[in-house]
Amino acid sequence: MSNPVSNTDAAFLKRFSQLIGFLAVVAVGLGLLALYIHDSNPPAPNPDAQKVVAQRIAPVGGVYAGDTGRAAMQAAAEAASKAAAGAVAYDGTTDGKTIYDNLCHTCHTAGIAGAPKIGDKADWAARIAQGMDTLDQHAIAGFTGKTGVMPPKGGNPALSDEQMKATVAWMVEQSK
């Protein structure tokens, strides 16, 4: 019976196992290199994790004195309330023209999207006839009529009802 592995097969198997062996050595070498690089460059600490640790090891009862005392808290509260006041639309003005010029004019000057044009008596006569209460109500709460959609407070919820009423009054005054 002849040997089923020919000479060329034997030569191939030898080369092939040498190649596999070589690649295995390269793989182990790359692994070691990666470990070395990882050790010499520790990853940046995760700020979220640091925050959590700081919270965990913080003293149970914080001390509020000096910089963290009552005066500082009051100053912070004052700053917060000032920032909140800034959220009042147009510094809280009740000057209808100012508010109109900043917001309502985008629709009401040119009559965009079916808005009654300011100063256009024909546009306004029937609306004014509804009475100021209805106009105010429609401007504040928003209103969908025959010609289009008037958004609540003209789209700026930071406007107060007083500011809206003043603006409606000013608009009506221009349109009588």
Ligand code: HEC
């Ligand atoms: C996005 C466009 C738009 C803006 C901005 C806008 N309006 Fe209007 N407004 C309309 C439209 C459209 C109508 C007409 C709705 C209808 O009658 O179908 C309307 C109608 C009105 C009316 C008449 C309501 C009635 O009962 O007939 C008043 C008053 C009014 N707006 C006030 C204001 C004021 C005050 C502002 C600014 C704070 C403002 N609008 C901003 C689109 C706008």
